[in-house]
Amino acid sequence: MGIFMAPSKTDFLRRLQKSGLLELDDALAAAVVALSAEQADAAGLAKELVQRKQLTRFQAAAIYQNKTRHLMLGNYVLLNRIGEGGMGQVFRARHQRMGRIVALKLIPAEKMRSETARQRFQRESRAAAKLDHPNIVRAFDAGIEQDISFLVMEFVEGQDLETLLRHQGRLSPEQAVNYITQAAQGLKYAHAQGVIHRDIKPANMLVTQDGALKILDMGLARFEKTDGDSHLTQAGEIMGTIDYIAPEQIDNRVDSRVDMYSLGCTLFRLVTGSVPYQEESVMKKLLAHRDAAAPLISQYRDDVPRQLVKICERMMAKRPDERFQTMEQLIVALETIRSDESEVVELGETLPADDLQSFLHNMTVEIAVDSKQTSNNIAVESLRDSHTASSQTLNRVRQAKAENWWYYLLGVVCVVLLVLMVLGVLMFVNGTSPKPGAEEKAEAGLGTPDK
Template identity: 45%
Template structure:
């Protein structure tokens, strides 16, 4: 047997989800003789009447209402989890705005380096206001829990989109890459490198806008002519392992995470273009090390070898983006935008929004998946 109705009401009160008036209204409807019964029926009714979400009702019924509120935010449901925390869908109490809340796990609070890394992520994301970057709204701490409130995106990430629909038409793929390049160009001008560009970190909303997710691997650049020092800011991004996703990682990043810069984002974006057009990563390999070595040593395959209908100009742009040596790549994301825009015959100044036909709307459960 789960919680009795009396216990459920106590947990509901402890959760802080409902207002005093709503709590009194619920309480007044329950006869005294029923209060020792199982509360499952009450929980289902509160979900049916939209007083609670299924996630909230389950937490209250199981006697774990703690954490259903964070400062001004009411947690609605769990979205996912990643290396730096859990992510929830939430609502701001006063503004009624739906957001995604990223929460640092309690165990990480014991590690000062992880906490500093989290705050650096907050600082990085707060700098970035751009239609092609997931917006940061708020950062706070509540009862020892540190969290970041971000834009909630309805849509699907590009990895899932390709998995569901197969390789994309050339015009569509180029449009998505152009949008991403606009967002990255803005970030680079702020001195921020993403370091983990991949299809799963690109969210396609229901209007066809691509939004870059997860600046948690961002690195602050000390200046165009200065080598980044191996200081606390750099160490925090490493977390004891290679940072980035192997299938989209630049050769220099695979050697040393400290070497990742704007040119690494150019490479990863080129590898992402390959995935969108071909439907698989740039290089195969049964082991992680085999794929790392391929990025360092194996020539990039031609797009036209797999899809002859791809225009030679697009293949040439892609080949330059994924050049092994940084100096052979495009010198800036603005140069990528220029060449892709020339082919697409659009202005390089404005982000390009691609068609959103038949885009599923369940992306947010993928956010921050490793």
């Protein structure tokens, strides 16, 4: 690795001009003019522009490191990198003219050289374009610029469930049921459109600050019963994530029920904090998914409703025909579980920024270079519809509980009335047919009344 040379202030200004950002933002241009005379070096100028929110930290680092080529991509200005997808990186971006904030999934040219990769990207774009549901991340556009293929998605501040589990630990049964129900609603819609996700897992479920869940990353999605699609999976290649993969998916025998199995593994993970099978090697995990009995949630904790344990067990059945056959069946089963009140996870605050000087030198700003950065914000713009869908589901649960309470009360009233009727009959019989000497015994027992 070569030695990094800090740029001079003149170099920084030249790179900023080259990036094209000045032409798009008059406020940025004015700030540069005002600050360039005040700041002695490039680092100071970059720091001040970031503090005034004229540049993002990512943009400042890209200019500082002379990596400005992809700060603008087509109609979009890249603001910061927010994570990795199945085939590329995901960036928060802004439309140049409309000002709309979106998420851009970028796939570099080196990953698109094969015909299989190009067809997979086209498949992902088609699948995403078909889906418009509150519990699924929407796609707006797709294209190719500067040898980079990109997919434009809606954006939201949120946290994926994998990150949430890492920070918080396992969830309460109520939280897990809430999130799995929302995911099932989204998958129900996708399956109705003939789209199978094939990679359901906590990392592909984004939770907003309001508790709405969105399924993201259709990178492995496929159309159900589409001829000519099987060649996109090479011999020996397995599509999916090992800890959540359905047994039949190992042999590339895929229908909508693979999503049911993966969602069951996800439910298990949310409630227990552990993946179902913890074997050390990939092969042993695959064999466990295929052959080993599914572990029970009750083996990990004893405060989970027995019905939820059975639901998870059925979702993770080895044979597809032994699982819930549709997401609607699963939703109905989940809604029968009593829940006193919705529990919404409070998401953690963003950690404080590192020192900007170190950031400018060390931040990775290459586009399409492998990164281990975890996604904290992926795609969603409108939250109200998602939250409404969740509220409607919870209201149905509460309504079912209220109806059950009335049935219970009615039963108690009926029992009381029956007892009173029996007592009345007995009293009537005793009153009309007294036994000999009964009155004398009663009077003797009562004693002499007070005068």
